Amino acid sequence: MVTPGSQAEEVGRLILAGFIVMALPALPFGNYLVYPFTIVTTWFHEMGHGLAAQLLGQDFVRLQIFADGSGVAESRIASDASRLLRAGIAAGGPLGPIFVGSALILASAHPKLWRPALWGLSAALFASVILYVRSSTGFAVLPLIALTLALIAWKAAPGFNRFALQFLGVLGAMSMLNDCRYFFTEEVVIGGRSMLSDTGQIEAALLLPHWVWAILILLTSAIMVGASLKYALSEKRRLALQPKRPANVLQFRRLTDRDR
Numbered sequence: 001m002v003t004p005g006s007q008a009e010e011v012g013r014l015i016l017a018g019f020i021v022m023a024l025p026a027l028p029f030g031n032y033l034v035y036p037f038t039i040v041t042t043w044f045h046e047m048g049h050g051l052a053a054q055l056l057g058q059d060f061v062r063l064q065i066f067a068d069g070s071g072v073a074e075s076r077i078a079s080d081a082s083r084l085l086r087a088g089i090a091a092g093g094p095l096g097p098i099f100v101g102s103a104l105i106l107a108s109a110h111p112k113l114w115r116p117a118l119w120g121l122s123a124a125l126f127a128s129v130i131l132y133v134r135s136s137t138g139f140a141v142l143p144l145i146a147l148t149l150a151l152i153a154w155k156a157a158p159g160f161n162r163f164a165l166q167f168l169g170v171l172g173a174m175s176m177l178n179d180c181r182y183f184f185t186e187e188v189v190i191g192g193r194s195m196l197s198d199t200g201q202i203e204a205a206l207l208l209p210h211w212v213w214a215i216l217i218l219l220t221s222a223i224m225v226g227a228s229l230k231y232a233l234s235e236k237r238r239l240a241l242q243p244k245r246p247a248n249v250l251q252f253r254r255l256t257d258r259d260r
Helices: 006-024 030-055 083-107 113-133 136-155 158-178 198-206 208-230 235-240
Strands: 059-065 071-076 187-190 193-196
Touching: 006 187, 030 059, 030 071, 030 113, 030 136, 030 158, 071 136, 083 158, 083 198, 083 208, 113 136, 113 158, 113 193, 136 158, 158 208, 193 198, 198 208
Parallel strands: none
Antiparallel strands: 059 071, 187 193
8 A cells, every 4th residue: 555645656656557558458459549659659769760860960761650550760871881870870769768758757857847848749749740750650640649749738737747748758668668579689570571670780780699789778778767767756856746735724744653
């Protein structure tokens, strides 16, 4: 049992929501309910590849999301690109959800950022559809997700905005658990094409076995998301977010053995 409104309750609620999303595919019609979350995590992942390419001076060409929830980010890379650059682009995919998820969780610690963060994520989804997405699934699903986030930012209660940011952050992290098999696989088939997995591409560029890079990515995910949750859900910060009672309201507190 946990105390209502306590830090333990907030952490438990987030973990429970994340595992419910992961377990939905095993339930009747669960695949339909979990589908928007699957598309969001794929979008995080593939945008991570594309934006990493742009940050490293390459050309992000297009993003495709397929009906089965898989996706491909296509970038135009210089023929003389270094091994380190190629590895950086490959690592951008799995690390993308972690960086964004951690940023969303950190934003949830500051009330002034709750709505702007959701508006920003909604705008990023809409912009990506216009600039990069070139698949029917992406055109159909991503705008609906962006619209839902915009409605939450506009109409939802502040507490729900905070929970939405934390949930999206944890969802990005927990997508790593769903992708474990992918990370520990050297070659995959996506959209009918056989290709190296992300860790397989890093292995090809930096020589260490792909499973070593998979472990490092998972450890990075756990550390970053754990640290951001510790910051956002700290007892001191959580108490500071609670509404203050008017000065003319009498408050009574029961002494415990510890107080005595």
